Amino acid sequence: EPEVTQTPSHQVTQMGQEVILRCVPISNHLYFYWYRQILGQKVEFLVSFYNNEISEKSEIFDDQFSVERPDGSNFTLKIRSTKLEDSAMYFCASSEIVSTGTDTQYFGPGTRLTVL
Amino acid sequence: DQQVKQNSPSLSVQEGRISILNCDYTNSMFDYFLWYKKYPAEGPTFLISISSIKDKNEDGRFTVFLNKSAKHLSLHIVPSQPGDSAVYFCAASLNYGGSQGNLIFGKGTKLSVKP
Numbered sequence: 747e748p749e750v751t752q753t754p755s756h757q758v759t760q761m762g763q764e765v766i767l768r769c770v771p772i773s774n775h776l777y778f779y780w781y782r783q784i785l786g787q788k789v790e791f792l793v794s795f796y797n798n799e800i801s802e803k804s805e806i807f808d809d810q811f812s813v814e815r816p817d818g819s820n821f822t823l824k825i826r827s828t829k830l831e832d833s834a835m836y837f838c839a840s841s842e843i844v845s846t847g848t849d850t851q852y853f854g855p856g857t858r859l860t861v862l
Numbered sequence: 863d864q865q866v867k868q869n870s871p872s873l874s875v876q877e878g879r880i881s882i883l884n885c886d887y888t889n890s891m892f893d894y895f896l897w898y899k900k901y902p903a904e905g906p907t908f909l910i911s912i913s914s915i916k917d918k919n920e921d922g923r924f925t926v927f928l929n930k931s932a933k934h935l936s937l938h939i940v941p942s943q944p945g946d947s948a949v950y951f952c953a954a955s956l957n958y959g960g961s962q963g964n965l966i967f968g969k970g971t972k973l974s975v976k977p
Contacts (some may be wrong), residue, residue, distance in 0.1 A: 750905070779964065789906065789951065791964035802964055837905050850896065851965060854906035 750854035752838050758860045759828055767823045767857045769838030773777045778821045779839040780813065782806070789837065795821065811860060828861045835859075864890050866954050868968035875975050881939040883971050885952030886975045888933065892954040896965065897926060897937045909950075910937070942975045947972070 780792040793803040839851040893914040899904035912919040952968040
């Protein structure tokens with residue numbers, strides 16, 4: 747069964763450093779998403795991406811964050827200058843456009859980001 | 863601002879019995895609801911969904927019920943199995959005009975099914 751994959755599974759970085767989290771969405775999906783879950787808290791939406799541009803973003807997704815689809819398979823989340831509070835599990839998700847407009851998003855296993 | 867609420871942080875059920883997980887929402891514009899299951903150190907796994915035009919959707923042992931007037935949905939698992947032990951997240955979205963809205967999650971309910 748097709749699945750969303752993410753690398754690395756765990757990333758440790760120093761505060762102020764840049765990190766890039768990578769995702770390979772399901773191949774025939776056209777919508778891509780990033781979510782995060784801070785330990786003990788809810789899964790929170792960060793950004794959605796369609797047709798090579800951001801379609802929606804939350805207030806969390808400030809200028810320190812950016813997303814890119816550098817080729818036909820990868821979808822990346824970059825954090826330019828990490829802060830301690832960026833430590834979280836980051837989940838990538840993808841969905842297929844369905845004519846009924848339903849929105850079943852399939853999630854990857856997550857990348858645990860630890861900022862020291 | 864908790865638009866999606868799961869008021870029970872945990873639930874313990876005996877194997878073979880019914881598990882009922884509840885979810886309430888505040889935004890009447892939500893038109894699509896999903897349940898995800900999550901094991902530790904894994905991503906949320908899609909379980910079942912329901913559109914706001916329906917009041918019930920069934921898939922094997924899993925049934926989701928939607929009561930729009932009460933802004934309430936529930937997930938029934940019958941019969942419950944030990945492998946169902948996980949955290950269950952309720953999520954809702956707004957699919958305005960066919961575009962893909964972001965998901966708004968509840969805090970989750972940890973289900974433990976005892977043999």
